[in-house]
Amino acid sequence: MASTADQNRTLFLGIDLGTSRTTVMSSRGAKEVVRSVVGYPKDIIGVKLLDRTSIVGDEALDKRSYVNLHFPLEDGVLKESSEKDTQAARELIQHVISLAHPQPGERVCGIVGVPARASISNKNQLLRITDDLMNFSMVVSEPFMVAYGLNKLTNAIIIDIGAGTIDICAMKGTIPGADEQVTLMKAGNHIDSFLANAVTESYPDVQITPLLAQKIKDQYGFVGHPHQDVIVNLRSGGKPQPHEITKEVKAACETIISDIIENVEQLITSFDPEDQEEAVSNIILAGGGSRLTGLDEIITSSLKDYGPVNVVRVSDPIFSGCAGALKMATELPEDYWNQVGDVIGS
Ligand SMILES: Nc1ncnc2c1ncn2[C@@H]1O[C@H](COP(=O)(O)OP(=O)(O)OP(=O)(O)O)[C@@H](O)[C@H]1O
Ligand SMILES: [Mg+2]
Structure with a gap:
């Protein structure tokens, strides 16, 4: 059971969910980038070779001969064509959150930047995913995050x-x-x-x-x-x-x-x-x-x-959206988040 002190601790995250790359930065200084791709073994041999049921990022690309690749974002929106695509989006976001090393009992509050079209068209689906993975989260458009950061x-x-x-x-x-x-x-x-x-x-x-x-x-x-x-x-x-x-x-x-x-x-x-x-x-x-x-x-x-x-x-094109998301997450009191984007959680 987490102590009260732990429960009061909050880890803030900025995440930029991109078509080719997803980046994460945390209020504790984590800064990571992964390719936006998830691989699932094609058959039981693949499961044996991997010793896992999925892999995220460059490793999935390297092992493309025995995994099926899923790119969760396409044409600026989250793919919703199959259950596997939704699962891939979830695993990708889950993976980048794990790279920020949340501690047991810590509240995780994150702002996720996505292409403007996704933030308009399938943000509810994204929020359902982020709601499962973080205590409090918001989805906003990427270019707005860049603007905020600068x-x-x-x-x-x-x-x-x-x-x-x-x-x-x-x-x-x-x-x-x-x-x-x-x-x-x-x-x-x-x-x-x-x-x-x-x-x-x-x-x-x-x-x-x-x-x-x-x-x-x-x-x-x-x-x-x-x-x-x-x-x-x-x-x-x-x-x-x-x-x-x-x-x-x-x-x-x-x-x-x-x-x-x-x-x-x-x-x-x-x-x-x-x-x-x-x-x-x-x-x-x-x-x-x-x-x-x-x-x-x-x-x-x-x-x-x-x-x-x-x-x-911008001086750092890979992280500028993510840095803006983290800046907003740490600067803006949580009570105001719902004035900026769509929030979920408490
Ligand atoms: N030096 C470079 N010159 C031109 N293009 C580059 C260079 N470096 C990276 N790119 C291109 O930038 C794109 C990736 O940029 P970025 O990481 O911002 O995309 P993303 O956020 O994943 O995509 P999106 O915003 O569309 O979801 C790729 O098309 C890549 O080829
Ligand atoms: Mg982008």
């Missing part, structure tokens, strides 16, 4: 470029509603597939998968003017050979630009006219895709007609 709560525009979605959010000093957030479905994963197809078109003998294309993009991805030629070793007929793929990389990475610009332009006009100048000087790029070389320049030049534009990247 103290950019008013006259700012957050562009969070993830794997599954790009979430854009206009911050106007209140909790962003559905009208102030957009979720675009063409994000990092889309770039990867496009790049794999473009390379196959240019070099039909080359073997390339979206996963390999992602690695190339993460290393060489750029938009705008190339600063150097992209030459990578690719296998054709099993043999590695250097291939020049500068124009393919550029074309793939630039597929996300016009949608971003169009939606940012719309959000700019949704601010009061006297606030628009400040909003365009406060554009923040977050998420893994914010690392694309040249992205800040292309956004700046595309929006130049709107006045002085300033685009900055």
Whole structure:
């Protein structure tokens, strides 16, 4: 039985549930990242090899030959197509909570950031999961968490470029509603597939998968003017050979630009006219895709007609949403949580 002192102790968590990665930070200093994937053994041999009935994260990917992989998030929402998908989401969240090492008897209170579309469309399902795993929890949209973490709560525009979605959010000093957030479905994963197809078109003998294309993009991805030629070793007929793929990389990475610009332009006009100048000087790029070389320049030049534009990247794209969630969890008295997002528990 936990002592009264234990019961009074609370562990606060910030969790960013992403399509490709899930991150957790705790009020005791834990800071962890895992791939958002859960593997279940295909058959009894797999169960024997694993000695477990499921594995979470990179290990699941490594053992893909004998586990079935489940990615709980797709297209910015929690997959609800099968019981296994829901179970995978639960196991993923349970796993990251365990990485924060809650002590017996401790109250666990967490804020979970999810793509804006999930926070609008299947938050009740998420809350049912978090309710089972934490004493008190709240689900909020990722770009809002980034804004909170950076103290950019008013006259700012957050562009969070993830794997599954790009979430854009206009911050106007209140909790962003559905009208102030957009979720675009063409994000990092889309770039990867496009790049794999473009390379196959240019070099039909080359073997390339979206996963390999992602690695190339993460290393060489750029938009705008190339600063150097992209030459990578690719296998054709099993043999590695250097291939020049500068124009393919550029074309793939630039597929996300016009949608971003169009939606940012719309959000700019949704601010009061006297606030628009400040909003365009406060554009923040977050998420893994914010690392694309040249992205800040292309956004700046595309929006130049709107006045002085300033685009900055967050310093830590992997943890910025999660850090914002933890900051809110520790700063905001629990009585106020239900004014910010959807809460469950006590
Ligand atoms: N250096 C880089 N250049 C370009 N893209 C990158 C780089 N590093 C990571 N990425 C891309 O960022 C994406 C992952 O970003 P992030 O972890 O923010 O996504 P997520 O939060 O899991 O997804 P979502 O927000 O859509 O649910 C992947 O598409 C990855 O390829
Ligand atoms: Mg994300």
